[in-house]
Amino acid sequence: MSILFAEKSWPEIDTYVKRKGLIILPIGQVEEHGPHLPLNTDIVIAEGVSVAVAEAVKDRHPALVMPGIWSGYSLKKMNRWPGVMSVRSEVLTEFIVDIMSSLVDMGFRKILTINAHGMNPEIIKLAARRISDRSDVHVATTSWWSLAAGTAKRIRKSEIGGELHAGEFETSLMLFLTDLVDMSKATNTDFMRYRSDFYAPDMFASAPGGTAFSTWYVQESKTGVYGDPTEASRETGEALMKGTVEMYVRLIDDYMRM
Secondary structure, three states, rough: OOHHHOOOHHHHHHHHHHHHOOOOEEEOOOOOOOOOOOOHHHHHHHHHHHHHHHHHHHHOOOOOEEEOOOOOOOOOOHHOOOOHHHHHHHHHHHHHHHHHHHHHHHHHEEEEEEOOOOOOOOHHHHHHHHHHHOOOOOOEEEEEEHHHHHHHHHOOOOOOOOOHHHHHHHHHHHHHOOOOOOOHHHOOOOOOOOOOOOOOOOOOOOOOOOOOHHHHHHHHOOOEEEHHHOOOOOOHHHHHHHHHOOOOOOOOHHHOOO
């Protein structure tokens, strides 16, 4: 049985509402991911994780995956590489609010966002707060890497600085999910070398100062990559997906009890 929202009829959707079902909303982006990855990397990962999570919980919780929001916000600085789409932050916020509002109006009370683009989280959180204020529905907002952190730290091959954008783990997930990766073009030229007490130089690192600096301004990229995709493998992608899904299952069990 399909777990995709858009493949259901309206009576089937009504059944999910009555069963107090969970809606999973993937959110990504279409933008450059270096010479070795396709533009749709973020939305492919968001949708891939979302479908895997829904399949993993469907026997415990009725769950449906929405069509992914494929375009997000990206810095203008990234436009030096062709292929970058960017929706103004205020427009994107209202778009997400309207999608969530539509779901709430149908009767859904549990919505989980699974984001895969680094510039989206604050926008998604703002949209979720607006939904909460308007309808008293608490949306769970997540980015896949937050739930993947434990697994990533255990299995990584690259050093810190090897994953920020199109690095080891995004490339590994795309190797696992698709046949769109060209590893012959992968390069570690733009390994993140910048170090500071106020900047986290890796998706799975933290800075004691806790300050948010944009990656795109602390070190110039030559290829549109920040990290080391040469260390990526399909096996790493499979292990990362498994660990990430396991964490999402635990999160959903908690969320559905609230």
